[in-house]
Amino acid sequence: MFDNLNWWEIGALLLLALLIFGDRLPTVISDGLRMVRNLRTMARSATTDLSRELGTDIQLEDLHPKAFIRKHLLSEEDEQAIRKPLQGVYDNLRADVTGVHNELKDVASAADLRSTGRPATATGGAPAPAPRVSYDDAT
Structure with missing residues (x-):
């Protein structure tokens, strides 16, 4: 506590x-x-x-209530039958999110390539860091 x-x-x-x-x-x-x-x-x-x-x-x-129903009223087969339709939806959603994530990485790489003229994966897969400008140098 x-x-x-x-x-x-x-x-x-x-x-x-x-x-x-x-x-x-x-x-x-x-x-x-x-x-x-x-x-x-x-x-x-x-x-x-x-x-x-x-x-x-x-x-x-x-x-x-959820734990009580799961433990005392449902058998393992009933619980699997309840989870099965939701598992397919979860797998589809996960695949879609992974696809969108990969597309966003591709767009970010292309944008970085256009703006800097060098590929974003110069450091082994991670985007190349932008050069830092301190406020003292900028003024």
């Missing part, structure tokens, strides 16, 4: 919390921890109840 925070930021947050809540800070912390414990207990009991009612093992991650 605090992976992105360094010690100074955590200290600043604690100092800010102390300034805001004052001597009520211990009760606020204990209330927050009690609420987190209650939420975990409720989630655990909900998954236990669902597992008992459905007769299968359910994890907390399985409560997402």
Whole structure:
């Protein structure tokens, strides 16, 4: 949870919390921890109840509707039947995008060849870098 925070930021947050809540800070912390414990207990009991009612093992991650349907209601053959039409569309789209990408590279190479008089692939396939002009030289 605090992976992105360094010690100074955590200290600043604690100092800010102390300034805001004052001597009520211990009760606020204990209330927050009690609420987190209650939420975990409720989630655990909900998954236990669902597992008992459905007769299968359910994890907390399985409560997402897509994951639940995929894991408990569809067989592998059903899932493949659903994916098959979409796979063809995906393959066609990918081929089209690759074609457009290649055409854009060809147009960029031709434009660079016309403007500079040298091929864009002089550096082994990558476009040749344009000469840099510093602002001091330009003025």
